Amino acid sequence: MKITSSFALLVSTIVLVLGSLSLATNSLEAYPAPAFYILFLALTGLAVSKRLSRKRIKPSIIILAGLALISAIVLKLLPVYIQGFSINGLIHRSIISALLLIGIGVPSACYALYYFLGATPRASDISRYPLLAFPVVLILAAFAIIVFKIIIAGAPQLNWSLLITAYKNQSWYTEVWQNGWPDFISKTTLQIGLRNAVLGTFLLMGLTAIISLPIGIGVGIFVHQYAGPKLGVAIRFSTTALRAISGIILAITALSLIHVVNNSFHGTLLNYLVQGFGYYSNGALLTGRSSFIFAALFISLLVIPIIARATEEGLNSLPKDIKEGSLAVGASQEHTLIHILLPWSFPNIITGLVLGCAEASGALAIIFLMAGTGQLGVTPLAETTSLAYFIFDCNFGTQMGDSIQTFMGSYQYAAAFLLLVITVGLTVLALILKSKITRRYKGA
């Protein structure tokens, strides 16, 4: 009795596996058409056996069987490479067969599972799982490829000397007196390393945290405690908007600001503060493109909303009875705020801060127009650099006129691995904190 439905289930599973493999490789060209023929037979057999035992069958199964037959014929007729409609590409047959296999395989798997489990209402629920789970599995495979590739390519490159050496590629002339005549000797230093990028990432995170923590907490407290409805809506909208508008808009605003400072205040203290400075190997004072503090100011515009929202959530989550208890024994609003509300929302604030740090370490859209190779050192007033920018530089360095791509382009996966470890580690920490928060006292 179950033979036909289990055969259909088996065949549709094979069809789905074949479809996912066809997305990845071109060499399975011989199999989709036979698979469709067998699927047609399996579905027809299922329908006929159900009909013989005088049970109702869904008409969609007949339609699916027909579609399987049609696609088998279509795949037989298709040339290997398809070209046309003046599309810029040679579309390989396997992408079409993969789409057909998945598109027909998923519903057939659903129906086969339905009849395999006895066509009950519970079976109808369970039979939806292939439809829900298959796309999810495909996308998770893509994520797995990403993480796997980063680990495989990045982790073996890491070693201690790479981590403690700063990248440096500088050349200059020194003046030497010989026989009463000045002579210029060219000198170069070339060091390969990630130290400044790693330290820069942490410095950027720290500066962003220092700037955005008080502001974020202040915004959260004001919105919760003092803001009227209209002002509250305005502040909430502006914080949401700062996160939602593209980072690139913040970046060009920062660029305009740098431009103004560079033109109007050239050579002044403000110029050095905004652009950052450091000493070259020959002792010359150089300005960079933007300093760590300036970059952190703009990144903190992205982090303030996270911390503000976390603070507000924490303040809102205080059970009413605790707050009313404090007010009932005579504490003022301010006293309650400082001694009851803020300590209560401390874990939320820390969670927001950790998430903000993860954001700051990976933030690139803001700084990739104003960061540098980090040869001017890592101090709050030096030129911005970070791991994220290093990876960007490894791909576009030549266009930007530095030689990091030539010398360190192969180390981008090591940097990506470090960055992945930092951001994912911080995110996991935030998730653990969050799960602790949800288990707190929620009020009587």
Add this chain to the structure above:
Amino acid sequence: MQKNTTINRRNSKLSGIKIITFVLACIPILALLAIIVSLVFNSRLAIHTAGLSLFSTTYNPGIGGSYGLMPAVWGTVLVVLVAMIIAAPVSLFLAVLANDFSFGFLGAIIRWMIGILSGIPPIIFAALTPVFFNFFIWPKFAGKGLTETILLKMTQYSSLPLNGSTLLGGILLSLLIIPFLTPLLDDAIKNVPYSLKEASFSLGADRWHTLVNVTLPSAVSGIGSALMLGVLTAMGEAVIVAFAIGFAIGKMPQPLFDILKRTAPLTTVIVGFSAGGFSPISNGALLTSIGNFAGLMLLLVAFVILGVSTYLQSRFRKRFQL
């Protein structure tokens, strides 16, 4: 909540904390205003010089030329469409699997996994552009394995998607959006009151029928709001599209839906214009100004989408008294 704030406001006098937090709370508003002012101020030159030609479809710089930004706008539309077509159903399925179709620890596992994946910064996806190209685009769309003599006979040989395409950008972008979108959709589905579903179950509907006919229609404004935010994120992303598509503004793709061509979206075009070659000074004043104008356009669209999303969200919350 509402009553609470009025009591607070009545009781609080003008205290130090209030003043300090008010000053701090003004910072985001002022920053947003400063950004808008800067964009408007810097795009005067573009509006004055290029005028209405900014909205044409041809980009042809020079004296008396036209600086049409429509190819970039169309590029944004294409890449967002590709990303959302992949990301929206997958995120919805993930949210459904975590809620109505969950069993055992499945919901908790999905939430943790998505939480961890949401920590991956865009540059990681962008750095793997070559991997996805070699793995997917080259074999499927650019004739990997064909010899040059065969390729030269093909009419489109000169424009094979060999160094990036909108499709590649859209696929990588969808990987970025899915961890962002899933928690929002999860919230929208989770917040549908259980009594509604219970009523459906009591009438004999199974879980799938309840999901399709009760849960999703009730959550539709929440889902719409979440999808809008997803579109906004995809629109504003610059790093992945920079790696996968490029910076140069070109012609409109022919035919219009050709996602195998490189049609740079607005964000990277802004980078190309205002930072040409990434150095803040080297590009001309006019191009920088056009970059600012494109930024202003992006900002206005973002505000419209954000407004619609907020409206849908408030409708959702009002409906279920959240």
